[in-house]
Amino acid sequence: MRRRLIQSTLAVVLVVIAVFGISLVIVETRTISNSAQERVDSEALRLASIVDSRLLGDEKVTAAVFKAQVTGDRYAVIGIPGQPPIEVGTKPVGDVIHSTAKGEEGETVRVEEPRSTVTREVGRTLLIIALVALLAIIAAVLLAVRQANRLASPLTDLAETAERLGSGDPRPRHKRYGVPELDRVADVLDSSAERIARMLTAERRLAADASHQLRTPLTALSMRLEEITLTDEPDTVKEEATIALTQVERLTDVVERLLTNARDPRTGSAVSFDLDEVIQQQLAEWRPAYRSAGRAIVSSGKRHLRAVGTPGAVAQVLAALIENSLMHGGGTVALRTRVTGNQAVVEVTDEGPGVPAELGSRIFERTISGRNSTGIGLAVARDLAEADGGRLEMLQTQPPVFGLFLSRTPLKTASQGDEPDEPGTMVR
Template sequence: MRRRLLSSTLLVAVIAVLLLGVPLGVAVNRLIQEEAIQELSGEAKSLLNEVEYARIQEQPITREQLGRKYPERYVQIYARGTPPQVTTVGTEPPEDRKMSADAQSESGVYVSVSRDKTQVEQQVRAWLLLILALAAAALAVAVGLAVVQSRRLTLPLRDLAMIAERLGSGEARPSKHRYGIGELDRVAEVLDRSATRIADLLAREREFATDASHQLRTPLTGLTMRLEEIVAAADDPSVVKEEGEAAIVQAERLTAVIDELLAAARRQRHAQTAVVELDPLLDQQFIEWGPAFRREGRKLVLAGTRGLRALGTSGGISQVVSTLLENSLRHGGGPVTVTTSSTDKSIVIEVADEGPGITDELAPRVFERSMSGAGGTGLGLTLARALAAADGGRLELVRPRPAAFAIFLRPVGDPGRNRVVSGPA
């Protein structure tokens, strides 16, 4: 491209110089020739007047006078009379290089002034050389400007090609480079936007992998506990049946979690909220987490108002409650109390324990991603809050020490009951 720009610019410059230089050279040649002829004609008329005046005054004009006044000229004077007078001054130039002008009066005086064309041609050549020098300078300037312009265009294009190659290799980082050229700046802006989108997609994929590994651990833990109970109670058929059914429920929850995580990865989670009975949902959570708490010598207590209903999705609410119970089991202490209550604006599920709680430094950032004060992944509360928000509710830390979390859900009859909620899960 750079060579093409140079050649095209040079071609345009050559054409422009030819279109201007050739007519200018012809015009200069003609102008100098005409100026020389006009000069000779003026000298002939002036000489004629001098000769006429000398004849009237009867004063002769000598050759020395004419030679001093008209140097480098060949002068001829002819005057009628008896005998006629003919006077010549200077050396006559060759016929092929002769340039002449004459003048004649009514009294019969004729003068002719001639010169050699060599000096005129030298002057013409000098002007033509000047025009050629100017043309060469113009071409040099054009080539210089073409080099600068080609560098200004090719270097940004190389830079953009490197940015595009970097995007193709997976390094999605906006360059923020601008070049002062409108078209190239628009291409750079498009590449920057593409880099941002690619970076967002890669971040979503990484988040999905991390979220999936975290969220799948809780149902798998519950499933493992159920299977352990089945093994421990193999001698009691009724217990085996009960634990087997619980294991099936855990497997179904695992399938639901996978579906929701896949939908969240595509940013296409559209949850049609419905009326959820909270009692069966919480009872199921107690059945799943009861054995784990009993092995730790701790209690699960359900308190508050029974028979409450809220707007949301059973899968989302179950995962939020399950995350809070798991956090209490791992990081809390003493009995865990799940309290349900209702207000005019919300249905509240509070999960509280009697452990050491959350430090003042960690409390304001407890819902931030990858923020953990006890060596965990720091994803559970982040995902739980996102799930609550997807159902139109919210998850809050209501007391740091001892820790107490509350899920605020929309009551039945809320105006936004049938709205479609989209967003990360």
């Protein structure tokens, strides 16, 4: 592209120089020739007037008198009636420019000048024109190179930016070139880079969330299948298979929820459900894991609470909290339900050392973890809670207490709606 721009600019300049240069040469040549002819004519008239004045004054007309009057390469012949011609200067050889003037006393004056003087003057003029043309060509080449670099370099940068976008590097360059059209292309590429970066971030986040959220259900499902393979009792096999099918349904719900990545309770995803059923389901699924670790998981608090949300999402939030207590906590894990205002609260606590003070305010941020874990679980759990119109908070750091707040529907009877918080039976 640089070569084409330089060639095109140089071609335009050469055409302009050729058109105007040739015209200028022709005009200047004619002007110089006419000027030389006018000089010779003027010189002949001047000498004729001198001869007239001397004849009228009865003075002699000799070559010595006019020797100082005829200078340069000019040659003059003065013809006076009754006298031999008077020659002044050296007669030129070759082509000449001449002019003849007649005086009042009948004398004639012929002045000649060699045409080589005109040729030399035309040559000097052509040399000046050629130098100017050469300077114009050099200036045009420099300007063309500058303009070519100004246009080609941004295009090269834009091509590299597009190539980087295609290779998966969506960083915007925010570089502008002072050319409106190229800056517009740069704006579009930067906007595309930002959109691609957002899409890649969303895809990576989805992959990380899916990996984390699917790990626990798949582990629980594999444990159920292992128990099925180790028993020969039909009733136990049927019971475990039923639980496994329930877990498969929950696993499907997790996948669908991760793909949508957002829900609005007004769309119908949020429903009124029995909070006890979700809690008991989690206790049944996590009890084997806690038993294997030599620990216990219990529940207490207000019973028969109904909450508004997505049962599968609430189950995933509780699973994240229970898993967090299993990995980072210690002792017995307790799930306690209570009511505050028009909200149902599920508190998850354990007897471990709690959350370090430096992580307390950042515990729900992604990649923040007290140990060598992904740091995704609590962040995803909070997103799921907020998507259902609830919230997930850390109520206490030592011992750790996490609270899941969900909207609840008023009970049908006043006695049920005003029932105070009472602890329920411990379930192991």
